[in-house]
Every structure is written in structure tokens, then in C-alpha cells.
Amino acid sequence: MNRDTAVVLGGSVAGLCAAGVLARHFGKVVILERDLLPPDAEHRRGVPQSKHPHFLLNSGRRAIGEIFPGFEEALIAAGGMLLMPSMDAAYCEDAGWAPRTSGSMTMVYSSRILIERVLRAKVRQLSAVDLREGVTVTGLRSVGGGTAGGRVAGIEYRTAEGEDGRLSADLVVDALGRGSSTVGWLAAAGWDAPPEQTLDAKVTYTSRWYDLPAADERPASWWWRHLIIAPTQDAGSHPVEHEFLSNFFPIEGDRAIVCMGSWGIPMPGDADAFEAAADRVRAGAFGQAARACTPVSPVHLTRSTGNRWRRFDLLDPPPLGLVCVGDSICAFNPFYAQGMSSAARSALILGDLLREHEVCDAAFFRRFLARQRKSLAVPWMLAMARDQAYDFATGTEVAPRWRRRLTARLSWPVFDLVNAAGRQDPYVERAFAQVFNLDKSLRRLTVDPRFWFGLARHRLRQALGRPVVPSGFDQRRDPPATDYTHYPRYTRDARNTRNDAPNTQPAETAPGLIDPRG
Ligand SMILES: Cc1cc2nc3c(=O)[nH]c(=O)nc-3n(C[C@H](O)[C@H](O)[C@H](O)COP(=O)(O)OP(=O)(O)OC[C@H]3O[C@@H](n4cnc5c(N)ncnc54)[C@H](O)[C@@H]3O)c2cc1C
Numbered sequence: 001m002n003r004d005t006a007v008v009l010g011g012s013v014a015g016l017c018a019a020g021v022l023a024r025h026f027g028k029v030v031i032l033e034r035d036l037l038p039p040d041a042e043h044r045r046g047v048p049q050s051k052h053p054h055f056l057l058n059s060g061r062r063a064i065g066e067i068f069p070g071f072e073e074a075l076i077a078a079g080g081m082l083l084m085p086s087m088d089a090a091y092c093e094d095a096g097w098a099p100r101t102s103g104s105m106t107m108v109y110s111s112r113i114l115i116e117r118v119l120r121a122k123v124r125q126l127s128a129v130d131l132r133e134g135v136t137v138t139g140l141r142s143v144g145g146g147t148a149g150g151r152v153a154g155i156e157y158r159t160a161e162g163e164d165g166r167l168s169a170d171l172v173v174d175a176l177g178r179g180s181s182t183v184g185w186l187a188a189a190g191w192d193a194p195p196e197q198t199l200d201a202k203v204t205y206t207s208r209w210y211d212l213p214a215a216d217e218r219p220a221s222w223w224w225r226h227l228i229i230a231p232t233q234d235a236g237s238h239p240v241e242h243e244f245l246s247n248f249f250p251i252e253g254d255r256a257i258v259c260m261g262s263w264g265i266p267m268p269g270d271a272d273a274f275e276a277a278a279d280r281v282r283a284g285a286f287g288q289a290a291r292a293c294t295p296v297s298p299v300h301l302t303r304s305t306g307n308r309w310r311r312f313d314l315l316d317p318p319p320l321g322l323v324c325v326g327d328s329i330c331a332f333n334p335f336y337a338q339g340m341s342s343a344a345r346s347a348l349i350l351g352d353l354l355r356e357h358e359v360c361d362a363a364f365f366r367r368f369l370a371r372q373r374k375s376l377a378v379p380w381m382l383a384m385a386r387d388q389a390y391d392f393a394t395g396t397e398v399a400p401r402w403r404r405r406l407t408a409r410l411s412w413p414v415f416d417l418v419n420a421a422g423r424q425d426p427y428v429e430r431a432f433a434q435v436f437n438l439d440k441s442l443r444r445l446t447v448d449p450r451f452w453f454g455l456a457r458h459r460l461r462q463a464l465g466r467p468v469v470p471s472g473f474d475q476r477r478d479p480p481a482t483d484y485t486h487y488p489r490y491t492r493d494a495r496n497t498r499n500d501a502p503n504t505q506p507a508e509t510a511p512g513l514i515d516p517r518g
Contacts, residue, residue, distance in 0.1 A: 014326020014343035015175030060341025079252025090479030095472035134160035145190030180328035198395030200306030210293035428454035
């Protein structure tokens with residue numbers, strides 16, 4: 001196969017990352033995008049999810065940086081904020097506000113539309129790439145569909161003016177997102193449909209954009225940049241909002257996206273209901289923060305959140321000439337923030353294999369599918385580890401009843417335990433951050449003896465009433481500003497108190513706090 005022309009279907013995050021990689025290996029890379037692309041960071045029809053918060057995990061940020069050197073700097077120059085969530089975010093876990101400590105994870109906070117704008121600018125600098133807007137892909141062209149050696153050889157499209165056209169391609173990359181029609185097009189050409197793994201945990205997001213108050217008008221207790229309120233684990237009666245996962249998510253331009261999400265609970269869809277619900281979230285700071293800000297958007301609601309993995313790697317024979325990246329092959333429950341990173345990681349795999357193979361023959365596609373499967377298995381396992389807890393979840397991956405019970409009972413407490421142990425033990429913190437950021441698989445973590453030692457030591461200290469740092473600060477009050485990194489023995493002084501927030505005492509302060517270094 002030649003490397004003259006590659007065609008990328010879809011010009012969103014997955015398509016732009018793929019194009020960035022292909023530009024190093026093909027004479028010409030054509031991106032076909034249905035929308036007219038805004039010059040600035042603006043929402044558009046083809047990416048409705050941009051109205052909701054988008055976390056870019058470390059592995060994704062690194063992968064995008066490899067594809068587009070200077071990406072992170074450009075995002076920050078455009079208004080993105082490099083923060084350390086364990087220090088800059090106030091996190092309310094089941095027991096109350098968590099103590100602030102420094103950690104290994106940093107994140108560039110921005111809106112999804114800004115990420116895309118920066119990526120688009122990077123792609124537009126690549127002379128090999130032709131980004132065509134207002135072009136709808138309508139089909140695939142292929143030879144020998146469904147036979148060994150059958151190959152996708154091009155695509156069909158329609159322009160905004162209603163003109164139909166065709167493009168031949170040496171490689172076609174499907175980055176059309178969740179709604180991709182590729183499976184149907186392949187079936188029409190004679191290929192089997194790939195088996196699908198699905199699990200829809202009925203997650204709903206509701207989000208609204210706000211302007212923050214001017215810096216000198218913010219309440220003194222706002223040391224935090226980001227608020228996260230995890231769902232309660234209390235089985236007793238409480239307002240339904242206590243079961244929301246809520247986010248006050250900072251973005252560029254002194255704005256925040258206020259977002260509430262839930263598994264299986266109907267969410268407010270209009271402004272009054274949204275504000276009333278925000279006020280009932282179990283940490284009072286959340287509703288207060290929303291009220292102190294000025295709404296600048298309507299309420300956006302989405303239920304398009306199910307996990308779905310199209311197993312092209314199991315197709316025999318697979319269609320040559322085609323690779324699928326991003327949500328078109330594997331879409332995740334967005335609570336785990338894995339979509340953009342997985343898309344960028346697939347693009348990197350594509351680049352590795354294009355370097356290793358002179359021709360894109362059957363061996364190239366088989367190796368790509370195998371490596372992509374391994375890469376996608378990491379986030380997939382994480383998503384299943386929580387979403388399989390719900391009785392109302394539907395799909396091929398619904399777990400047997402006993403496992404649903406076990407997962408429902410254990411997943412949040414284990415998450416809290418690991419976080420608490422991580423605040424006291426840098427090894428545990430780093431190991432879990434690697435898993436959360438897709439740099440290490442959950443499976444590898446579960447066989448790491450040093451990790452288990454860290455958890456056991458933390459539990460022992462808890463049992464003896466001698467935790468290294470206090471925890472469980474009253475969530476009805478402001479989150480505590482104190483920096484508890486390496487909390488000194490028997491001292492409750494705030495080493496780095498940035499304000500005079502009153503909530504500096506944990507709900508249960510242990511009498512004998514011990515020095516983590518000792
Ligand atoms: C509510 C929500 C929150 C999310 N939060 C996060 C998060 O925190 N972190 C994270 O990493 N991910 C998150 N995601 C996932 C993330 O949005 C996607 O994984 C990511 O956008 C990659 O998508 P993509 O490029 O594959 O597809 P998309 O972004 O869906 O883009 C598909 C593109 O194809 C174009 N297109 C569609 N059909 C055609 C056609 N026929 N012809 C031409 N063009 C076409 C569309 O216009 C669009 O540009 C979230 C998703 C949702 C729904």
C-alpha cells in the first residue's frame with residue numbers, strides 16, 4: 001500500500017490527533033468534518049458534549065503533547081490553568097472534606113472547546129493536512145468486502161451545497177464519534193458487524209456555565225479553584241441530591257462549569273430546578289458557590305454516556321485499510337474522563353506502527369488492533385469496576401447479582417480508602433494516580449505488594465486512632481484551607497493556611513497524629 005493519501009473522518013479530538021500523527025507518514029492527509037468549524041473556542045453541533053466539563057488525564061495530555069509539541073504551553077497561553085487537584089481542589093468524600101495535601105497529579109483545566117481550538121490551530125500548521133469543513137461523510141468505498149484481503153479504499157461524501165463526491169485513500173481513519181455509521185457501511189459491503197461490549201449505567205449530566213465573581217469579591221473561604229462532591233454512601237433517607245457527583249469546574253476566562261451528574265437519577269433540566277438542586281447538594285459550599293456566580297448559559301443535559309466498545313479486533317477477517325479511533329470504537333461513561341486520552345493514545349499507537357511497518361498490510365492492521373485492544377482494556381476495566389454495581393445498568397457487561405452487590409458495597413469505600421492512604425503514603429498516591437491517569441492497569445495495581453502494604457499500614461493507623469493526617473471535615477462548613485502535606489507530629493497548626501476559614505478541625509480529630517516521615 002502507498003502512503004499517498006490518508007482520509008480522516010471527523011475533525012474533533014480523535015480526528016485531529018490522528019491527523020497530527022498521519023501528517024508525518026502520508027503525503028496528504030484530508031480531514032472531512034461535517035460542521036463549519038468556529039475560528040475561536042465555540043460550541044458546535046457535532047460535539048454537544050463540549051458543554052460539560054472535560055478533564056484531560058495525564059496520559060492524554062502527554063500523548064497529545066507527543067503528537068503536537070507545545071500543546072500544553074499553547075493551552076495554558078490560551079487561558080488553561082495548570083493546577084494540582086489534591087491542593088487546588090476541595091474534595092468532599094463520604095466522610096466529609098478531605099485534607100489538602102500535595103500529590104503527583106497535575107492537570108490543565110480548560111473548557112473542551114478551548115482544547116479543540118488549540119488542537120485545530122496545531123493541525124492547521126501542518127502543511128500535509130487539508131481540513132475540509134461542511135463535508136458529510138456518507139459511505140465507504142471498498143473492494144472484496146468480508147473476504148481475506150478485503151479492503152476499504154476510500155469514502156463518499158456530500159458537501160454543504162449538496163454535491164456528492166468520492167475520495168480514494170490508502171488509509172481511512174474513522175473518528176466520527178459515538179454516532180459513527182462505519183459498522184453499517186461495512187455491513188453493506190459484506191463484512192460482519194464487530195461484536196459489541198456495552199454497559200449503560202444510565203448516567204445523566206446536567207451543566208451550566210457561570211462567570212466567577214471578580215477576584216476581590218470572592219468570599220475569603222474560596223482558596224479552592226475546583227470543588228468536587230462525591231455521592232454519599234449513606235443508605236438512610238436523604239435528599240436525592242446527596243447522591244449526585246457534583247463538580248464546580250474552573251475554566252479559562254474566569255468562568256466555571258457547574259455540573260451535577262448521577263447514576264440512574266433524573267437530573268434537573270431547567271434553571272430553577274438546577275439552582276434548587278445545587279443548593280441541596282450535601283456540601284453547602286457547592287450551592288453557595290453557584291449562587292455567588294453569574295449564570296451565562298442555559299442548563300445543558302445529556303444522557304449519551306453509556307460504555308460501548310466495538311471489538312474490531314475480534315472481526316475475522318478485519319477490514320484492511322481502515323482504523324477506528326476515539327468514541328467511534330470505544331466510548332466511556334464520562335465520569336471517568338477517559339475519552340480524549342484514549343483517543344490520543346490510539347493515535348500514538350497508529351504512529352508507532354506506521355514507523356515500524358513500511359507497508360500497511362494485513363500484519364500492520366492485525367498489530368494495530370492488538371495494541372489498541374490492550375490500550376483500551378485499561379480504561380474499560382476501570383469503567384466496569386464502578387458501573388457494574390448498578391442493578392438498573394443494561395448491556396452485555398451486566399454483572400451477576402452477587403458481583404453487583406459486592407461492587408456496590410465496596411467500590412466507593414475502596415476508592416476512599418485508597419485516597420486516604422495516598423495522602424499519607426506517596427507510593428500509594430503515585431501508584432493510584434498512574435491507574436487513574438491510564439498509565440498503569442488496575443490489574444497491575446492489584447498485584448503490587450507495596451501498594452497493599454500502604455493500604456494495610458493506613459488501616460492499622462486508623463484502627464489505632466493514629467492517622468497521619470486528619471480527615472472528614474464537616475461538609476456543611478467551608479472546606480479547610482490547611483495544607484496537611486507531611487502534617488507534623490502532634491501539631492494542628494496550619495502550615496500554609498491561605499485564609500481564615502473556620503473549618504480547620506476535622507470531625508474526629510485523632511488524639512495522636514503521627515509524623516508520616518517517622
Ligand atoms: C457529557 C460528557 C462529558 C465528557 N467528559 C470527558 C472528560 O472529562 N474527559 C475526557 O477525556 N472525555 C470526556 N468525554 C468524552 C469525549 O468528549 C470524547 O471521548 C472525545 O470528544 C473524543 O471524541 P471523538 O473525537 O472520537 O468524537 P466526537 O468528539 O464526538 O467528534 C466526532 C466528530 O465527527 C463529526 N462527524 C460526525 N458525523 C460526521 C459525518 N457523517 N461526516 C463528517 N463529520 C462527522 C462531528 O461533527 C464531530 O466533529 C465526555 C463525553 C460526554 C458525553
